[in-house]
Amino acid sequence: MHTVQLVIFLFFFLLVTVMGFMASRWRRADTLDSLDEWGLGGRGFGTFISWFLIGGDIYTAYTFIAVPATLYAGSVVGFFAVPYTIVLYPIIFIFLPRFWSVSHRHGYVTPADFVRGRFDSKPLALAVALTGLLATMPYIALQLVGIQVVLEVMGIGGGTNSSFLEKDLPLFIAFAVLAAYTYASGLRAPALIAFVKDTLIYVVILVAVFYLPTQLGGWGHIFDAASKSFDAFNKENADAIASGAAAGKGIVPPPAAHWAYASLALGSALALFMYPHSLTGVLASKNRTVIRRNASLLPAYSFLLGLLALLGFAAIAAGVKVDNPQQSVPALFDKMFPGWFAGVAFAAIAIGALVPAAIMSIAAANLWTRNIYKAFINPAATPKQEATQSKLVSLVVKFGALVFVLGLGTQDAINFQLLGGVWILQTMPTLVFSLYTRWFHRWALLAGWAVGMVYGTLTAYNVPVPGKPGSHFGGPLQLVPFTDTKGYIALTAFVLNVLVAVLLTFVLRALKVANGTDETSPSDYHADAGDPGVEDVLEGEPGTAPTTG
Amino acid sequence: MSEPNARRTGGSWAVVAVLLAVGIVLPLLVGLYDSIEPRLGGFPFYYWFQFLLIPVVSLLTFIAFRLSLRATRKDRPTFGLPAEPGDDTRPSGSER
Numbered sequence: 001m002h003t004v005q006l007v008i009f010l011f012f013f014l015l016v017t018v019m020g021f022m023a024s025r026w027r028r029a030d031t032l033d034s035l036d037e038w039g040l041g042g043r044g045f046g047t048f049i050s051w052f053l054i055g056g057d058i059y060t061a062y063t064f065i066a067v068p069a070t071l072y073a074g075s076v077v078g079f080f081a082v083p084y085t086i087v088l089y090p091i092i093f094i095f096l097p098r099f100w101s102v103s104h105r106h107g108y109v110t111p112a113d114f115v116r117g118r119f120d121s122k123p124l125a126l127a128v129a130l131t132g133l134l135a136t137m138p139y140i141a142l143q144l145v146g147i148q149v150v151l152e153v154m155g156i157g158g159g160t161n162s163s164f165l166e167k168d169l170p171l172f173i174a175f176a177v178l179a180a181y182t183y184a185s186g187l188r189a190p191a192l193i194a195f196v197k198d199t200l201i202y203v204v205i206l207v208a209v210f211y212l213p214t215q216l217g218g219w220g221h222i223f224d225a226a227s228k229s230f231d232a233f234n235k236e237n238a239d240a241i242a243s244g245a246a247a248g249k250g251i252v253p254p255p256a257a258h259w260a261y262a263s264l265a266l267g268s269a270l271a272l273f274m275y276p277h278s279l280t281g282v283l284a285s286k287n288r289t290v291i292r293r294n295a296s297l298l299p300a301y302s303f304l305l306g307l308l309a310l311l312g313f314a315a316i317a318a319g320v321k322v323d324n325p326q327q328s329v330p331a332l333f334d335k336m337f338p339g340w341f342a343g344v345a346f347a348a349i350a351i352g353a354l355v356p357a358a359i360m361s362i363a364a365a366n367l368w369t370r371n372i373y374k375a376f377i378n379p380a381a382t383p384k385q386e387a388t389q390s391k392l393v394s395l396v397v398k399f400g401a402l403v404f405v406l407g408l409g410t411q412d413a414i415n416f417q418l419l420g421g422v423w424i425l426q427t428m429p430t431l432v433f434s435l436y437t438r439w440f441h442r443w444a445l446l447a448g449w450a451v452g453m454v455y456g457t458l459t460a461y462n463v464p465v466p467g468k469p470g471s472h473f474g475g476p477l478q479l480v481p482f483t484d485t486k487g488y489i490a491l492t493a494f495v496l497n498v499l500v501a502v503l504l505t506f507v508l509r510a511l512k513v514a515n516g517t518d519e520t521s522p523s524d525y526h527a528d529a530g531d532p533g534v535e536d537v538l539e540g541e542p543g544t545a546p547t548t549g
Numbered sequence: 550m551s552e553p554n555a556r557r558t559g560g561s562w563a564v565v566a567v568l569l570a571v572g573i574v575l576p577l578l579v580g581l582y583d584s585i586e587p588r589l590g591g592f593p594f595y596y597w598f599q600f601l602l603i604p605v606v607s608l609l610t611f612i613a614f615r616l617s618l619r620a621t622r623k624d625r626p627t628f629g630l631p632a633e634p635g636d637d638t639r640p641s642g643s644e645r
Binding site: 079082083086087089090091093094218219220221222223251252253254255258261262265266287288289292293295296297299302303306310522523525526527528529530531532534 | 568569570572573576577578579580583584585588590591592593595596599600602603604606607608609610611613614617618621624625628629630631633634
């Protein structure tokens with residue numbers, strides 16, 4: 001047990017929890033009993049708050065734990081998170097303003113709302129909603145792994161001899177706290193906490209990337225140490241690597257891994273803003289300009305993400321030896337920082353996992369309520385019933401994620417996020433292409449989605465964990481069909497998806513199959529805050545009476 | 550998409566498209582930067598080049614943002630929108 005760490009950790013954790021509960025009073029509307037108030041924070045955030053909110057999607061356990069862990073483990077494509085967050089912003093810039101406009105004209109709160117309005121198709125909207133719910137769970141699971149490893153390194157739970165309950169109890173407690181304050185405050189809780197979180201995170205990162213290297217002989221030495229360690233591993237395991245039973249390690253991808261690296265970056269970037277939680281953050285911004293301005297401001301986050309990733313190498317240089325690579329950064333902090341500062345750092349990591357977990361579960365809950373509960377189960381639901389459903393489902397989603405953590409191995413947590421990407425990317429043709437054109441046929445899009453989902457899931461299922469033949473969901477990469485190059489499964493499935501959608505659209509259009517009534521008009525995709533018909537704060541019954549411009 | 554009035558702002562949007570395309574494609578060309586040498590401050594080329602790409606792409610995106618502001622304003626009447634957002638009589642959302 002590390003007493004000082006633990007006291008400091010608990011102090012910040014409690015501080016944030018209290019703030020979470022108080023957030024329900026901040027800039028509050030008359031009542032949180034409407035879904036728009038609870039689920040979108042009333043939609044009125046300017047550049048500054050939006051910057052923090054969207055940034056919260058980047059700085060998560062993914063950044064602090066999972067990415068450095070892949071570098072620590074010597075994955076040659078581990079640094080892909082940096083090009084991922086570079087190409088992300090030009091991509092955001094292109095299509096998100098259109099999505100903002102059409103959503104604010106018609107009161108869409110979820111991606112599936114838009115699909116229903118654009119294609120007049122309940123099945124397609126349902127497919128998009130279910131994909132969002134499914135894909136969010138492993139992403140939340142990744143956050144839970146982040147909290148788990150921090151607690152383990154502090155000496156709570158874990159250990160090979162401990163019982164099931166002893167091992168996972170701290171995780172359940174942290175989770176109950178998150179669930180409670182999200183339940184009470186909605187999106188306001190994560191928005192307010194984001195300030196504390198980012199302050200803590202910046203302090204920790206700046207210390208980590210400036211202080212740690214000086215203690216470890218500078219970055220040059222850190223890279224050399226990692227390189228030497230990987231060379232030694234490759235020499236020792238030359239036979240296993242040659243037979244494919246183990247993966248070779250390195251600090252730069254060999255030419256054979258270039259497409260793997262680029263496709264992981266591009267696939268992840270395309271996928272991120274298909275997630276319901278990312279779109280929720282975008283819809284909460286005040287106007288279109290905020291989105292584009294942020295697209296050029298957010299890369300500040302990427303820079304720190306890259307330096308954090310390199311802490312995986314720093315852990316090697318510091319001689320950190322952990323069986324689970326996910327523990328490498330917490331173990332590095334434990335080894336190199338005084339107890340009190342390690343406590344601060346652990347709090348930053350844990351809170352940095354809680355905030356996005358809250359945002360993700362709220363967004364997934366909105367999907368359930370609007371696009372499944374209201375569309376199929378109780379069309380006459382009152383706003384209060386809707387808010388109640390969302391609150392309950394946000395709990396369910398979190399427990400679903402908990403099951404993911406307990407059920408799948410946590411050795412390679414980044415695979416959780418990449419698996420979510422395989423699924424969520426299959427909604428992109430429906431969501432993004434149709435922001436520009438109504439050429440695609442709704443049934444063709446649904447068929448493309450189904451093909452992409454089946455191919456992606458089966459392919460990912462059949463990837464074994466290196467060294468464990470017969471195991472499943474062991475990695476995000478597989479040979480691209482008809483080539484001998486490995487690529488990110490999500491992107492391969494996406495290409496298949498688009499091919500099917502295009503071919504079937506030709507067929508269905510030739511057969512003149514009805515393609516539904518489009519409730520949107522061209523001007524909807526350009527309208528800004530203050531324009532006729534644009535609701536900047538949606539109140540009353542959400543989604544029932546779409547306004548036309 | 551064939552949007553009317555495209556000629557007036559088409560040039561600006563073409564520049565925006567090129568800027569963004571460079572920002573998306575350049576980081577994905579791994580073969581351009583997959584080497585250890587030359588090092589900079591202890592960082593292998595592979596790493597410092599990708600760090601360098603962050604401000605570069607950020608700048609490209611910022612220029613695209615500035616260009617898009619003007620083009621968007623010019624495009625507005627084409628889509629049946631007032632010249633400036635908020636020109637309608639509806640009170641702006643100050644009740645918050």
